[in-house]
Amino acid sequence: SDNLKVTIVEVGPRDGLQNETGFVDTRSKIALIDMLSGCGFKRIEATSFVSSRWVPQMADAAEVMAGIERRAGVIYSVLAPNLKGCEAAIAARADEVAVFASASESFSRKNINCSIAESLLRFRPVVEAAKAARIPIRGYVSCVVECPYEGPVVPDAVARIAAELQALGCHEVSLGDTIGQGRPETTAAMLDAVLSAVPADRLAGHFHDTNGRALDNIKVSLERGLRVFDSAIAGLGGCPYAPGAEGNVDTVKVNSLLRQLGYETGLDDGGLSAAASFARALKRSAVRPQSLPETT
Numbered sequence: 549s550d551n552l553k554v555t556i557v558e559v560g561p562r563d564g565l566q567n568e569t570g571f572v573d574t575r576s577k578i579a580l581i582d583m584l585s586g587c588g589f590k591r592i593e594a595t596s597f598v599s600s601r602w603v604p605q606m607a608d609a610a611e612v613m614a615g616i617e618r619r620a621g622v623i624y625s626v627l628a629p630n631l632k633g634c635e636a637a638i639a640a641r642a643d644e645v646a647v648f649a650s651a652s653e654s655f656s657r658k659n660i661n662c663s664i665a666e667s668l669l670r671f672r673p674v675v676e677a678a679k680a681a682r683i684p685i686r687g688y689v690s691c692v693v694e695c696p697y698e699g700p701v702v703p704d705a706v707a708r709i710a711a712e713l714q715a716l717g718c719h720e721v722s723l724g725d726t727i728g729q730g731r732p733e734t735t736a737a738m739l740d741a742v743l744s745a746v747p748a749d750r751l752a753g754h755f756h757d758t759n760g761r762a763l764d765n766i767k768v769s770l771e772r773g774l775r776v777f778d779s780a781i782a783g784l785g786g787c788p789y790a791p792g793a794e795g796n797v798d799t800v801k802v803n804s805l806l807r808q809l810g811y812e813t814g815l816d817d818g819g820l821s822a823a824a825s826f827a828r829a830l831k832r833s834a835v836r837p838q839s840l841p842e843t844t
């Protein structure tokens with residue numbers, strides 16, 4: 549039945565690679581995305597149209613979008629923090645644009661250099677431009693459980709931002725446990741607050757696996773009716789200065805869990821393992837700037 553269908557949004561090319569210290573060359577990024585689109589994903593987050601001073605790894609966003617094969621039925625999504633990013637995304641023929649807000653003031657400042665309120669105002673013209681181009685908008689809330697600068701985040705703060713993003717016109721709000729500190733209890737409390745403002749079929753779970761609790765947090769989300777989850781092939785990502793820290797939850801692990809629980813994802817196991825090997829090789833071979841120490 550429809551209730552047993554789960555969509556995995558593959559975010560490795562964006563959220564995974566953005567955290568790699570060494571620059572992954574554009575051709576490899578394109579090859580990774582093309583391998584992923586062959587696995588059966590219906591949604592792939594390909595890149596970000598952000599300032600290259602802030603995230604140098606995503607500086608080739610336009611080239612990546614121009615180089616990938618556009619497989620029929622696949623939505624190639626991109627991040628945009630402002631109108632400039634959205635206009636570039638439209639020019640690059642993105643199928644979906646994602647704006648990203650935070651539930652914590654400090655993280656908002658550190659990540660996009662403005663307050664939460666300013667970010668929401670800044671998203672208005674982004675939504676208008678996307679609507680005019682008939683491109684759906686996704687919204688993210690970061691730090692839904694904990695902020696790296698402020699510590700625990702109250703569930704009501706997350707609910708408020710999620711509701712604002714929905715009111716702004718986001719068809720879906722992805723709830724980001726940015727630093728992977730969520731436990732089933734804290735994730736459940738957060739979801740219960742958000743669900744009082746936004747229905748489950750307009751929410752996605754975005755878990756990082758820093759403490760190895762992401763799969764437990766996905767289970768708690770499934771129990772509450774969420775059916776869309778973000779994950780990254782081979783668990784791409786992680787902080788280069790925190791050895792052992794995990795990135796986004798690994799797509800292969802999420803797919804296996806969902807299968808065990810009786811859900812359908814429509815993904816091809818052989819394709820996934822080939823893409824995972826390729827992603828791991830990319831991680832090892834990324835060109836590291838001379839000034840940065842090796843961390844592995």
Ligand code: HMG
Pocket residue numbers: 563566596597598599600601602603627628629630632633634648659660661688689690691723724725726727754
């Ligand atoms: P700012 O410095 O305040 O912006 O940064 P500005 O408007 O003053 O512009 C500064 C420079 O950036 C200018 O260039 C602009 O043209 C340029 P200059 O004139 O100095 O040469 N610029 C841009 N270039 C390309 N594309 C753009 C763009 N906008 C301005 N869109 C800004 C503000 C938002 C731009 C900056 O802070 C930024 O780009 N931040 C992005 C940070 C980011 O990408 N973080 C990672 C994604 S969020 C995440 O990972 C969490 C998530 O996974 C969920 C979760 O896990 O919780 C989504």
Ligand code: MG
Pocket residue numbers: 563724726754756796
């Ligand atoms: Mg993330």
